[in-house]
Amino acid sequence: MSSSTSSEGVVDRVQAFVAENKRAVLVGAALTVAAIGGAAYYASTSRRPGDGDAEKGERKRDKKKGKSSKKQKSAKDEDGPLLEETEPKVSETKEAAEAALTEEQIAAMSTEERKKAAASLKALGNTAYTKREFSSAVELYTRAIAVTPTPEPVFYSNRAACYMNIKPPVYESVVQDCDSALQLDAKYIKALVRRATALEHLDRLEDALRDFTAATILEQFRNDNASQSVERVLKKLAMKKAEQVLSVREPRLPSHNFVSAYFGAFRSRPPPLLPENPSTGDENLVTAVQALAASDYAHSFTLVNEALEQGLSNDELKAEALNLRGTYKFLFADVPGAKADLLASLELNPSLTQSLVKLASVHMEQGDTEKAFECFEEAIRQNADDPDIYYHRGQVLFIMNQFDQAAENYTKSTALDDAFVFSHIQLAVAQYKSGHVANSMATFRRTLKQFPQRSEPFNYYGELLLDSQRYADALEKFDRAIEIEKAKVPPPPINVLPLVNKGLALYQRDNKPEHAQQYCEEALELDPECEAAVATLAQLHLQQQQLVKATEMFGRQADLARSEPELLNALTYQFATAAQIEFVKNYPDMTPQLSQIAQSMMMQ
Numbered sequence: 001m002s003s004s005t006s007s008e009g010v011v012d013r014v015q016a017f018v019a020e021n022k023r024a025v026l027v028g029a030a031l032t033v034a035a036i037g038g039a040a041y042y043a044s045t046s047r048r049p050g051d052g053d054a055e056k057g058e059r060k061r062d063k064k065k066g067k068s069s070k071k072q073k074s075a076k077d078e079d080g081p082l083l084e085e086t087e088p089k090v091s092e093t094k095e096a097a098e099a100a101l102t103e104e105q106i107a108a109m110s111t112e113e114r115k116k117a118a119a120s121l122k123a124l125g126n127t128a129y130t131k132r133e134f135s136s137a138v139e140l141y142t143r144a145i146a147v148t149p150t151p152e153p154v155f156y157s158n159r160a161a162c163y164m165n166i167k168p169p170v171y172e173s174v175v176q177d178c179d180s181a182l183q184l185d186a187k188y189i190k191a192l193v194r195r196a197t198a199l200e201h202l203d204r205l206e207d208a209l210r211d212f213t214a215a216t217i218l219e220q221f222r223n224d225n226a227s228q229s230v231e232r233v234l235k236k237l238a239m240k241k242a243e244q245v246l247s248v249r250e251p252r253l254p255s256h257n258f259v260s261a262y263f264g265a266f267r268s269r270p271p272p273l274l275p276e277n278p279s280t281g282d283e284n285l286v287t288a289v290q291a292l293a294a295s296d297y298a299h300s301f302t303l304v305n306e307a308l309e310q311g312l313s314n315d316e317l318k319a320e321a322l323n324l325r326g327t328y329k330f331l332f333a334d335v336p337g338a339k340a341d342l343l344a345s346l347e348l349n350p351s352l353t354q355s356l357v358k359l360a361s362v363h364m365e366q367g368d369t370e371k372a373f374e375c376f377e378e379a380i381r382q383n384a385d386d387p388d389i390y391y392h393r394g395q396v397l398f399i400m401n402q403f404d405q406a407a408e409n410y411t412k413s414t415a416l417d418d419a420f421v422f423s424h425i426q427l428a429v430a431q432y433k434s435g436h437v438a439n440s441m442a443t444f445r446r447t448l449k450q451f452p453q454r455s456e457p458f459n460y461y462g463e464l465l466l467d468s469q470r471y472a473d474a475l476e477k478f479d480r481a482i483e484i485e486k487a488k489v490p491p492p493p494i495n496v497l498p499l500v501n502k503g504l505a506l507y508q509r510d511n512k513p514e515h516a517q518q519y520c521e522e523a524l525e526l527d528p529e530c531e532a533a534v535a536t537l538a539q540l541h542l543q544q545q546q547l548v549k550a551t552e553m554f555g556r557q558a559d560l561a562r563s564e565p566e567l568l569n570a571l572t573y574q575f576a577t578a579a580q581i582e583f584v585k586n587y588p589d590m591t592p593q594l595s596q597i598a599q600s601m602m603m604q
Contacts, residue, residue, distance in 0.1 A: 101147060111149045118148035118155070125158060134162045153181035157191045164194060174198035186587070189215050193226060200229075205237040206575070213579040214586065230576075238571040242564060245571075251332040254562045255529035256493045259297050259331055265395075266354060266388055267420055268293075272320045274313075281310035285321050292324070295493075301328045319349035327358060333562055335365050353379040353386045364396055372396055387416035391423050398426065403434040421451045425460050432464050440464065455481040459498045466501070471509040478502040496523035500532050513540045531560050535570070542577060547584070551577045 106114065125140035141159035148155065160177035163170040178195035181188050196211030212233055215226040253259055271289050274282050288303035304324045312318040326341030339362045345355040360375035376393045379386065394409030410427035413420065424447040432440035444461040451457055462477030481498035488494060503519030506512070517540045523533040538553030554574035561567035584591070 101143070103146075106147050109147075114147050114149045118144045118152070121147065122155060122158070125162075129158070129162060129165075132165070134166045137162045138166075151180075151184055153184040153188050153191060156181035156184075157188065157194060160191070160194050160198075164198065169198075169201070171198040171201045175202070187218055189218060189223070192218070193229075196229065196233075200233055200236075205233055205240065206578075209233045209237060209575060209579045210582045210586075213576075214583050217580075217583055217590075218587075230579075234572050234576055237575050238568045241571050241575075242567045245558070245567060246564065251334060253297055253301070253328070253331055255527065255531060255560065256295070256297070257495055257497075257527060257530060258562070260295060260493075260495075262331060263292065263327075265392070265422060266357075267417060269354070272317055274317075279311060279313050281307040281312045281321075282317055284310060285312060285317060285324075288321075288324060297328075301325075304328070315348040319345045319352050319355070322348070323352060323355045323358070326355070330358065330362060330365075331562075335362055338362050351382045353383045353389060356382070357388055357392045360392065360396065364399070369396070369400070385416055387413040387420065387423070389413075390416070391420070391426070394423075394426060394430070398430055398433075401433075403430045406430045407434065418450075421447070421454050421456055424450070425457055429460065429464070432467075437468075453484060455484040455495060455498060458484070459495075459501060462498070462501060462505070466505050466508065469508075471505055474505050475502060478505060493527055496527045496530050497532060499523040499526075500530070500536055504536065507540075513543050516540055517544075529560060531557065531562075531566075534560060538570075538573065542573070547577050547581045551581065 101117065106117075109117065121140050121144035125137045125144065128134075128137035128140055138159055141155050141162065145151070145155045145159070156177040160174045160181070163173040163177065175195055175198050178191040178198070181191035182195070185191070192211045192215040196208045196215065199205075199208035199211065209230065212226055212229045215223060216230055219226060221227065271286055274286060278286075284303045284307035288300045288307060291297075291300035291303060304321055307321050308318070308325060312321060322341045322345035326338045326345060329335075329341060330338035339359065342355050342359040342362065345352060346359070349355075356375045356379040360372040360379075363369070363372040363375065373393070373396070376389055376396075379389045383389075390409040390413040394406040394413065397403075397406035397409060407427055407430040410423050410430060413423040414427065417423075424443065428440045428443035428447065431437075431443060441464075444457060444464070447457045448461065458477045458481035462474045462481065465474035465477060478498045478501050482502065485494040485496070485498065499519045500523050503516035503523075506519070507516035517537060520533045520537040520540065523530055524537070527533070534553055534557045538550055538557055541547075541550035541553055551574055554570050554577060558567055558570035558574060561570055
């Protein structure tokens, strides 16, 4: 089903709301992470002036090659002269003499003499750096470190810049020097960024993320380069972790509600007809279909596998079995396996239109819309009166934002079978997306009358009302959907999306995340594997600065993720939140200032 009528749609909406209200969603009282393209968004403004360093100087010089007419200004910051400053402040003769000082000579010098000698050695190191004589600069900074009576973080940071520019770079030495600089000044931004860059090159991505995140917050989100580096490292880290997870993860079915929603998107069909003397495989196939009808999906999957292993009496039965197994493989995210089974099913029975429709879904999963539509056309040639063909073609068109054409297909599906609730729902949603709001609301009202005991029309009508900010009406519909679900007897695992939606409606109306949290927690008590409830609750913990709980929920979301994009999204949030926890741990004195930063950002 499309995102408009699935759990993914709920997650999309809560993340969209977080993104739209990012000034108010300041995690750690300062940092916001919002889903934009599956990556983390860090609030940032213009770069703070006077924040140059050695690497920036190199970038500026590269950009100005061939533009000698422009005079480069000298710059200063709290560390003193920047490395790009070329004019030493002491004579070359004196510097050369200080560069050759022995340990005995240093020991004989007064404190004031040592300070002056260290300053001139630093100046000489700066000059060597601007001449790209990095090895000489390293030696000079090393002597400055040896002669200074009081360790200076800038000496280590400048030497780290040299190690970064030596060919090949010596990243381990960069890290060691930045460690020394940060031991002296834990909030030394340049050292944090240099160490983070080196750690990234060393593939120590979590450590790099820690430093880039710290630099971003300490700079009050004014350093665009640091913010962009956070996003880059987050992407690398999430992709690396996702690859590890997927390489060892055992295939498994998604949550009960997800599987129910997928099978519920197809009209029920009569069970396969058995021959007069059915084989064991034939009987297991029928039992598998019965288990499917009873929502016993794991047992159904086991039985259909056994049926195929034992053998079936004819091609029609085997085609049905391959169709069912291919469907389960698709739900397991085994797209190649699903495709193979569905193609084999069609070889045995080309007129089995459900296999063609499901094969279209496989092609869509692989990004091949042309082949998906070819499957629909072939299905129509085989049986133009199968309403499922038009419903699922409408779904594909809906995903492609072709809402008017989607509506035409839903209407065709309904004309062939008026008793399928989802065709009515999707028609109303497509009308709404097309801007035909009055028609959409009228369609929903008719659907509510036709299906008064189905929760889905109330739930999805509520979503449209929520989108229109008609909070009272939306809450009324969600409450009715919850009432219908909880009244089911005997109670199977209920559809808890109306609970999540109610929480989100209260959140959007009152901007009080604790209201949404209450309903998401209730949803998880009823369905512990509801992806929408987990993802929404993770975002709510994030918004309330409950970083440890948010990290736990993002980990849980990653465990439930069915596809690689879903896994990447959850891991991105998890790592970003963990980095913020590290910041709070490493900079406890920043806690009083963080609220001031947050208030300042909210006023921008």
